[in-house]
């Protein structure tokens with residue numbers, strides 16, 4: 001089969017791998033000049049299935065309002081009455097009950113754990129390098145209230161059978177010795193040793209290069225204009241390089257997927273949630289962290305990517321605006337420096353903003369959307385790097401007419417059509 005994949009972020013590139021592996025003629029179309037240049041470029045690097053949970057959670061609406069009112073607020077939303085944001089926010093509010101949270105979390109966990117095992121197999125099957133680090137993730141708590149939250153999370157992890165340890169300050173420093181330099185109060189920590197980290201941009205670049213050598217065509221610097229259908233069936237796409245025909249089309253365009261699908265009457269509830277990251281060189285391996293650390297107090301995730309540190313956080317509902325705000329960079333540096341004051345060249349930090357393609361309930365949207373030959377791999381939100389290999393394997397199986405290895409319940413477009 002000739003298959004067109006639209007978008008070469010982490011999701012499109014991984015989809016190309018799984019479809020190529022199943023023997024198909026794969027062509028990837030990407031507007032940028034190489035793979036992984038959009039949201040997959042500067043994310044926090046966490047490969048953290050244990051964390052996978054929806055942002056739509058009980059108590060979250062009030063928490064968001066409170067956080068938005070703080071000076072230096074980690075959360076911000078525009079009050080401009082934009083229809084898409086208002087519709088998405090209402091759907092999100094409906095998903096914030098305890099019952100819905102549990103349903104959605106279980107769905108995300110199902111994908112995320114499967115995905116990490118798919119990634120590990122992919123690493124055995126290809127020679128790609130992306131600063132993968134299997135050292136687990138440590139969630140840090142600075143207040144008694146955060147420790148209580150940690151206990152609730154630990155109970156849920158026990159229920160899901162996920163390895164974890166609740167630690168005090170000495171225990172946290174035991175697993176991540178560089179915390180001995182921290183200038184914050186460590187009230188407690190939750191260690192999830194099965195999680196990992198890696199650079200998703202390097203993954204995309206390395207995998208795309210390998211796939212190109214294997215015969216997969218990557219058509220860079222090519223913008224997709226619209227989808228082409230004949231008799232209700234997807235037959236290709238109109239692009240800046242002309243019409244490209246295919247037997248099947250996979251949409252992996254992150255935040256741009258809703259606009260592409262709208263003319264076909266497919267209303268994808270995916271809204272961009274802006275975040276920021278810094279990347280700084282490590283100057284002393286003795287002082288910079290080895291494992292991923294999630295500062296729960298400031299909602300900042302810090303990962304070691306080879307000889308660099310990446311830290312990311314913040315959430316802004318401001319449409320597709322990608323402008324960089326220096327106060328966000330200063331805040332990220334302040335937070336990381338308070339935990340790891342030594343061994344990192346903060347003056348050399350680069351700054352980035354990206355848009356998480358969020359569904360209101362949390363899980364991604366996979367597979368069929370009612371148009372024959374058209375497949376979705378969209379809405380990966382704040383866990384897209386963690387979920388990409390799993391969702392891409394699922395979508396590749398669906399394209400080939402094979403039953404996926406995980407249950408699809410709650411992971412398809414159908415849940416928004418009811």
Ligand SMILES: Cc1cc2nc3c(=O)[nH]c(=O)nc-3n(C[C@H](O)[C@H](O)[C@H](O)COP(=O)(O)OP(=O)(O)OC[C@H]3O[C@@H](n4cnc5c(N)ncnc54)[C@H](O)[C@@H]3O)c2cc1C
Pocket residue numbers: 006007008009010011012029030031032035036037038039040041042043044045046047048200222223224225252253254255256273274275276277301312313353354355356357378379380381382383384385386387
């Ligand atoms: C601040 C931040 C921190 C994050 N931290 C983590 C983390 O620690 N762990 C984790 O698992 N996830 C994390 N994420 C989420 C993760 O980065 C995303 O879910 C993931 O990158 C989405 O991948 P994607 O391939 O769907 O989208 P993208 O990477 O955006 O790829 C879509 C591609 O489609 C292309 N495209 C779009 N429109 C067109 C067009 N018209 N024509 C041609 N090409 C087009 C784009 O150029 C792009 O390359 C984070 C995100 C942010 C913003």
